[in-house]
Amino acid sequence: MSAQEAQDAEGGVGPDPAPAPVEVAPGLLMLPLRSPTLPPATHTNCFLVGDSEAVLVEPASPYPEEIDRVVALVEARRAAGGDVVAILATHHHVDHIGGAVALKERLGLPLFGHALTAERLRGLVSFDRLLEDGERIALGAPGEMTLEAVHTPGHAPGHLCFVDTRSGAMIAGDMVAGVGSILIEPTDGDMAAYLDSLRAMADRRPSMLLPAHGGPIHAVAAKVEQYVSHRLMREEKVFEALRSLQEREREQKRARDGGPEDDGCTPEELVPWAYDDAPPAVYPIAALATEAHLIKLEGDGRVTSAGGRWRVAGAP
Ligand SMILES: [Zn+2]
Structure with missing residues (x-):
């Protein structure tokens, strides 16, 4: 399936209830999962990132059949000789973290996220490692692949984006959307911080943004400018x-x-x-x-x- 088809399926255009994984950059697999998100979005993108050693980003869906799909993807990777070593959370919202507890248990993986995300989920989801802005996660042999955590508060206080430093692609969570729009509300959100984070994301000149909802965004500067001016x-x-x-x-x-x-x-x-x-x-x-x-x-x-x-x- 192409990225465009994935986006169409996300927007409800296609009838496909279980979109297949699509490789959006080398070693960067995107799997849209049906999730309890805000309409018009219906899915949250989960990512398997890495070649010989990989991490799972966005343990998004609490629905058993969607968790089964993620488990099957990881097990297939392991069966092919690849290693999957951790789960990474972008933020604490239920349509991003809903599968974390089940996936940790079924896959035997530690969960990484920002301290402010862990704080919001205390008593519900336990984190095994806290990530700070700029922290790097090396995957596989030296130089093979690296993910850099970027703290981007505004939609949620502990929101992290993850940059694949090899392709320049940025997993953007709920900072931008390919389908629907991003809600900034007073409990979790901070409008001034959100605009600052958006500008900081654009300043890094990522090769593309991979939002949690909808397909890849290639016109990064134009999209961010549109978000800020809106x-x-x-x-x-x-x-x-x-x-x-x-x-x-x-x-x-x-x-x-x-x-x-x-x-x-x-x-x-x-x-x-x-x-x-x-x-x-x-x-x-x-x-x-x-x-x-x-x-x-x-x-x-x-x-x-x-x-x-x-x-x-x-x-x-
Ligand atoms: Zn959110």
């Missing part, structure tokens, strides 16, 4: 919505009782204006993203918050 466009819409709703409320109060005060706005109140290009079905998720934008705007000194209500900074 978020900044949304940020302005959130700010504009807040400014105009606040102004309207002040005018109404002035007409009623002469008072200049306003109560500020909640993210939910801003959504129909900030997301006037989106269907109401996405409003609950959009409210989370709006709050993430407001937190960034507060860090930039453009808005303030009190008691869950937001106001333009310096407004009367």
Whole structure:
């Protein structure tokens, strides 16, 4: 199957319920697994990386038949004389870590991830080695293949991307998507950090991005630029919505009782204006993203918050 066909299957275009593994770069096998992810995505890409010695990246799916497929892939590699030595996690979300416990046990492999990922999963999933930004995992004979961990917070605090230093391909987890979009919400996410991480990813000039959802992305600089400018466009819409709703409320109060005060706005109140290009079905998720934008705007000194209500900074 080609990468394009894999992407089509991911997007629900093809009926294939179990897409076959596809070699996206030498020694870099991508296996889309059905997972409990956000629509329109239906699968999370798991990767087997390495030649004589390999690691499994994204133990994504909790579904038994999908775990069986990963086990079969690893067992086939072992039967062919290859070694598989560890499982690597990009971050703690269930559609990325859901198969970790079962795969660790069935394959007898240690699990590696960032300390902030391990912290979020304490009591649920145990990690055997913590990876820091810049840490390298050498695979096989000296010079054969190396994966470098890159800490990319923003979508999740412990998010790691992994660069195959031989091909320059970057396993990008949930930093970008080939299908659907990336949610930045206040519990796990940080919009300012997300934009910084995206720019840092582009600065490394990877040969391609391998997202968790959807096929490989070859036009890396254009994709990252599109992501950053889209978020900044949304940020302005959130700010504009807040400014105009606040102004309207002040005018109404002035007409009623002469008072200049306003109560500020909640993210939910801003959504129909900030997301006037989106269907109401996405409003609950959009409210989370709006709050993430407001937190960034507060860090930039453009808005303030009190008691869950937001106001333009310096407004009367
Ligand atoms: Zn995620």
